[in-house]
Amino acid sequence: MAEATTTQASGAASTSAAPGGSPAAGAPGAAGDRPVKIIGIVCNWCSYAGADTAGVGRFKQPANIRLVRVPCTGRIDPLFALKAFEKGADGVLISGCHPGDCHYSEGNYYARRKFELLERMIHHLGIPKERFKWTWVSASEGQRWQKVVTEFVAGVEKLGPREGRAL
Amino acid sequence: MSRQDHIREFAAAALRDGRVDYFIGWKQGHNSSEVVPAFVKDPAEVEQLVWNELCHHNLVTFLKRNMPDPAGAKIGVCVKGCDSRTLVALLQEELVDKDTLYVVGVPCDGIVDRRKLEKESADELVAISCSDGKVSVTTRQGSGKEFAKDSVLLDVCGRCRYPNAVYADDTAGPPVEEPDRKHAEPDWSDVADYENLSDDDKQALLEQIYSTCVRCFACINVCPVCFCWDKCVNRSRQPELVSQKVGPKENLLFQMVHMFHVAGRCPSCGACDRACPVEIPLYLLHRKMNKEIYDMFRFEPGTKLDEKPVFQVFDLTDQFGD
Numbered sequence: 001m002a003e004a005t006t007t008q009a010s011g012a013a014s015t016s017a018a019p020g021g022s023p024a025a026g027a028p029g030a031a032g033d034r035p036v037k038i039i040g041i042v043c044n045w046c047s048y049a050g051a052d053t054a055g056v057g058r059f060k061q062p063a064n065i066r067l068v069r070v071p072c073t074g075r076i077d078p079l080f081a082l083k084a085f086e087k088g089a090d091g092v093l094i095s096g097c098h099p100g101d102c103h104y105s106e107g108n109y110y111a112r113r114k115f116e117l118l119e120r121m122i123h124h125l126g127i128p129k130e131r132f133k134w135t136w137v138s139a140s141e142g143q144r145w146q147k148v149v150t151e152f153v154a155g156v157e158k159l160g161p162r163e164g165r166a167l
Numbered sequence: 168m169s170r171q172d173h174i175r176e177f178a179a180a181a182l183r184d185g186r187v188d189y190f191i192g193w194k195q196g197h198n199s200s201e202v203v204p205a206f207v208k209d210p211a212e213v214e215q216l217v218w219n220e221l222c223h224h225n226l227v228t229f230l231k232r233n234m235p236d237p238a239g240a241k242i243g244v245c246v247k248g249c250d251s252r253t254l255v256a257l258l259q260e261e262l263v264d265k266d267t268l269y270v271v272g273v274p275c276d277g278i279v280d281r282r283k284l285e286k287e288s289a290d291e292l293v294a295i296s297c298s299d300g301k302v303s304v305t306t307r308q309g310s311g312k313e314f315a316k317d318s319v320l321l322d323v324c325g326r327c328r329y330p331n332a333v334y335a336d337d338t339a340g341p342p343v344e345e346p347d348r349k350h351a352e353p354d355w356s357d358v359a360d361y362e363n364l365s366d367d368d369k370q371a372l373l374e375q376i377y378s379t380c381v382r383c384f385a386c387i388n389v390c391p392v393c394f395c396w397d398k399c400v401n402r403s404r405q406p407e408l409v410s411q412k413v414g415p416k417e418n419l420l421f422q423m424v425h426m427f428h429v430a431g432r433c434p435s436c437g438a439c440d441r442a443c444p445v446e447i448p449l450y451l452l453h454r455k456m457n458k459e460i461y462d463m464f465r466f467e468p469g470t471k472l473d474e475k476p477v478f479q480v481f482d483l484t485d486q487f488g489d
Contacts, residue, residue: 077427078427079400079408079420079423079424079427082420082423082427083408083420086416086419086420099483099488106481109481109482109483109485110478110481112481112485112487112488113463113477113478113481113485113487114478115487115488116463116487116488117430117456117459117460117463117478118427120459120463121426121427121452121455121456121459123366124361124362124369124452124455125369125370125373125419125423125452126366126367126368126369126370126371126372126373127366127370128366134488135488135489136488136489165370166370166373166374166377166414166415166416166418166419167370167373167416167419167420167423
């Protein structure tokens with residue numbers, strides 16, 4: 001409690017004492033200094049478990065990603081990704097079982113057709129292609145999960161947070 | 168015998184022998200500048216059916232609401248080439264029953280864009296007549312004007328590949344000559360300008376063109392292949408996808424619902440464009456999407472009865488993703 005009060009007080013002090021010279025003055029604005037927020041939509045059986053494997057294996061990865069777990073990539077409506085962008089996500093990552101490994105046999109075969117269209121259309125809605133990715137990560141591929149997330153987050157961070165956009 | 172006479176004859180015969188309970192065609196609106204959909208139940212009423220260059224309505228739209236008919240009624244319907252593709256899209260997914268349907272295909276050589284005429288005339292139109300490739304209009308002020316028909320056609324007609332119905336039980340008159348472009352690759356030049364914009368310009372353009380959207384649902388209601396009309400996710404409040412707030416986010420998402428929900432079915436008939444009361448160029452993203460679908464699958468929606476829409480099926484050899 002005391003600590004929180006101190007932080008608050010010092011924060012207020014620094015802004016009032018040095019207008020325009022706050023610690024994050026190098027960033028492009030109030031919104032520019034926040035970390036990027038990424039929504040990951042992953043299937044329960046492979047990629048969610050893959051992320052778990054990465055955690056158990058203690059593979060270091062950026063903490064910018066929030067996972068939404070769905071039963072299968074076949075459950076993912078392209079509008080989920082657009083809704084995430086509408087709600088202010090800076091990037092959307094979709095991942096599921098490799099083709100042939102779907103827990104429900106064929107969900108990801110349908111899904112990959114939808115994702116391909118979604119990816120192509122997202123680029124034509126004015127959302128840079130670095131902000132959307134879909135891929136396959138299996139339950140045992142903890143290292144692959146680490147690689148996918150690290151690279152994706154790095155790509156989104158290069159573009160920075162997304163502000164003032166319709167989608 | 169004119170195509171109009173053929174339509175009346177087919178309608179009268181079908182109504183008389185009980186093949187259909189009612190027949191959907193076009194009839195004149197409140198004056199000769201307008202055509203509206205007509206529902207004919209009595210063979211004596213077929214005289215009101217018309218066929219001319221103003222019959223832009225896609226009548227298949229009425230099937231999505233009436234099929235299967237709750238009372239088991241059999242329905243007759245007139246379709247142009249583009250309309251027939253939306254009908255085939257519904258048939259491919261078994262959303263309408265072929266056996267309770269009687270389809271009259273109307274070969275079409277282009278529909279006139281009433282909005283273009285209105286803009287050119289800068290007045291309300293009270294009469295339009297077409298003959299020999301010329302369109303004559305009379306305005307409310309009484310002045311007349313004549314246009315070459317080719318210059319006032321709907322944009323969709325300018326790139327039409329299927330002027331004859333893809334699926335029909337009867338055809339009103341001889342088929343029109345198939346355009347050469349049917350056998351060439353589809354022409355997507357209308358979306359090229361948009362594709363060449365930068366990401367920021369695309370966003371700015373989309374925000375601008377959708378900023379006038381009042382979310383009246385006209386585009387969705389009129390679309391023959393956007394058929395979960397009574398349980399549309401756009402109307403859903405729980406769960407809520409599109410909020411009731413008014414703004415570019417909501418407008419764009421609203422349109423995205425429509426666009427993605429007709430993926431693989433939309434043949435770009437242009438009905439949504441014509442229905443939009445604020446004249447949003449809805450075709451832009453729909454055409455762009457159709458281009459991508461064609462590029463991915465070499466698939467043209469609603470052209471073959473025995474085909475399944477590409478997002479309803481899958482192929483193990485698809486080469487998408489990494």
